[in-house]
Amino acid sequence: MHYVYLLKSKAQPKQPYVGSTRDLRQRLKDHNEGRSTHTAKFRPWILIAYFAFAQERAAIAFEKYLKSGSGRAFIRRHVL
Numbered sequence: 001m002h003y004v005y006l007l008k009s010k011a012q013p014k015q016p017y018v019g020s021t022r023d024l025r026q027r028l029k030d031h032n033e034g035r036s037t038h039t040a041k042f043r044p045w046i047l048i049a050y051f052a053f054a055q056e057r058a059a060i061a062f063e064k065y066l067k068s069g070s071g072r073a074f075i076r077r078h079v080l
Helices: 024-032 056-066 069-078
Strands: 002-009 016-021 045-053
Touching (some): 002 024, 016 024, 016 056, 045 056, 056 069
C-alpha cells in the first residue's frame, strides 16, 4: 500500500504537513526524530489523517492535490 498522510505539529498547531510513504509508522517516527530537514524544527508531530492507495501513481497525484491551493482548502474544511 501507498499512504498519503497529514501531520500536525504539536509545537505549532497551525503548521500542517502532507507527505507520502509506503511505511507510515516508520515515516512518522522519522519525522519525530528529526530525520526530515523540512519538518525537524516543528516536531513533535501527530498523525491527523492518512489515505491508503493500492497504486503509487494515485497516491502521488493525491499528495500533489493536497499541496495545491484547493487541496489545502479541502484539508481546512474537512480534516482540521
